[in-house]
Amino acid sequence: MLRENMFLKMLSKEFLTELLGEPVREYSLSTGSNQGDNIAGNLYAVKVRIQNRGIHHIVFKTPPYGNPTHCTYVKGWRVFDLENRFYGFLVPELKALYKSRRGAEADLDLPVPRYFGGNSNFVALEDLRSLGFKMADKYQGLSFPEVRLVMQCLGKLHASTYSYIKEHGEKIFAQKENHVFNSYPIRNHYMPDIDTVTENAYSSIYINGIELLSRKHEILGEKLKKYAPIPHERMLAVYEQTDKRYFPVISHGDIWVNNLMFKYETVVKNGHLVEEAQECIMVDFQQSRRENIFGDLLYFMYTITTPEFRKEFLAPSLNAYYETFVEVAGQFKTPVPIGFTKGWLFEEFLRNVPNIFASMPFAISLQLGDFGVLGRPIKSPSPVGEDDLEMELPWEGCYANLIILCRTLLEHSPLAMARLEAVALEMDEMGAFDSELLH
Template identity: 35%
Template sequence: MASGKQKHFVFKHFPMEMTKENAFVIFTKAFWRENSIYKVIFPKLEEFAKSRGFEYEIPTPKYYKGYNDDKHDYILLEDVRPAGYIMPDKTISLTKDQVILIMKELAPFHAISYAFLRDQGERVFKEVEGFQYCFFADDIKEIMGTNFDILIQKFYDVAIEVLEKRYPEGAEKMRKYVEKNGTPPNNVEHLTDKKYFPTLAHVDLWSNNVLIKNDELGQPTSVKIIDFQFMQRGNIFTDLLYFMYTSTTPEFRKAHLHTILNVYYDAFQETLEKIKTPLPWGFTKGFLIDEFEAGIISAFGRMTFVLPIQLGSLTKTKPEDDKNSEDLIPDADVHSKENIMKMYMESPRAQARLEALAREMVENNYL
């Protein structure tokens, strides 16, 4: 560099070889969305906060540039690893101090985006290509027909099979839930803003999408959030439930859940005070805790889907099938029941996490 200082970058680019999964990236406009979020949404949120007297910087790596054409798409970001940021180990729970730090960053982002939407309305979405798309939204389920529901059912059914030998009571409770309700738990009210006040939700917030910097004593001091390809207009529970159930253990939640939610609430309230915006009507600490607990069964349903993908061994039984990418829905091959089971069988950690989750659901009468 002309300044004499060395710069480090992260270059996210479009997959060169076309597969069904890569075609799905095109279908979801993931690169279009993330580029637009960095270029349009984040600057607008920071400008809005500044206009209200609050100097606010979204906790992400610096964005330099990006490009989209569904063939050569890329995003160029600052590489913050040389500055000391590291990704936590996804196989273990985050610590209390790490989660508190993340909540103190997540709550202001939710609060400012809520205030922004309250003040500016929907105009910003017209400037962001594909922004209202969400993998779990009702409209996308219509586009995908029954494939999405079948996909969720596959993962849930395999989870029952995995648990039958490790925790038969949990497997039976899961089976009875479907018999009673017709489908696995997947409450879309916690994935949209139809019931709750709107905000911007990351949607895929978990330990692999945060980078944490520690001080000399090993205490977390700063966090960067990454991977915004699924960000959407949603609600706070979308992120809170997903984060807590992907990134902490039942033991952690039993000991610290209410403390963590209190930290989040206080940071949310303090941020709104700084930007002179009233709290959403009825949004109290009691409401936050009650609605979080109401969404736990939904979080469990989603975990049966994401757990083998996040902690399992991602393999394919028929790699040659990827050559046919006409179908944009990745509902075969890697997501066959055979492959989902293989993900679990090759990952004792995934099996153990599933069992721990099921026990938590049964012991707390959620299932």
């Protein structure tokens, strides 16, 4: 049963009527996700029947008020402001530019859910499950048909936002409301005073991961220490090449299994009936930002796919991305960047592979870690009073909790540790840890 919090106090027919712009007859409420699937928000599913007997299926995302660590992060980094700005401002702007280039009847089919509205305390989106979409199994890994769809989604997002930036220039990021697109997880545009604390925290998470790997691979552990003597610099290396080496786009920023929804159909393959993904939609744009294409591409390929998958399907996956980018840029009538070829894409991807490992202990621990090892089940938030909402966990305490969380999940989650080990061994075989820090 859902416990009361500020969203539940706010939820009413009047609130839903104002949000939808249609009179609401009745509504029902249920949980919007499985326990442990989300740490940056609580999800509630609301089925709304309007007076003309139509039905809306809506997912409301709210801050995780029951968890001080996560709530401090969500509020301090303004992730709900960012996500609302993505859906409420950027998506309509992209569609408007598309119409201006293609004609009034043209509609840009962005792979994102329908947006109803929101503010700093909630985001309201269409519940994709009512349309037959579902998440893939994060523990199993994605198939090539699924990865190909994700690459096409990223190609469409990146090409659309590249075209938009080319059309409007950097003035869009100078607007106060769009400052939210200028932050990176280690560099907060709104709170630069906590940058050092943040850098130290992410560096500590990396060092803990290497210490755990060193228990089994002593020589590899020594290489990994030398590879990233200042871990946060490695984490920023890809991001900071934007404008210097790579053209800017708006990235998703956190592209992994739980932020993807797939629709499947039964098809015949090799004489057997199998479920194969036919459509993909990206969700959760709380980390979207102005950066280059390799942030999304590297993060996705090295957290979600296995070494075996990459050996067979890396080139076809990047080809799917490239072909979609070129096609969509052409629809916008925007020339692709000079030198942007399949060969260049593949070479630059491989060039940046060493940099992405510094983020793996953090990403893999939270994505594949077994939250059951924390010693207590993950619960819905307890009731929160008005005064409690104004309280913030000090950033030192917030990050101390995050460091402990990531280490505990890695140390006691065999699947997460095995994935980190596999990535490290693969990159070591590539010689990624034998070179000096890339610039």
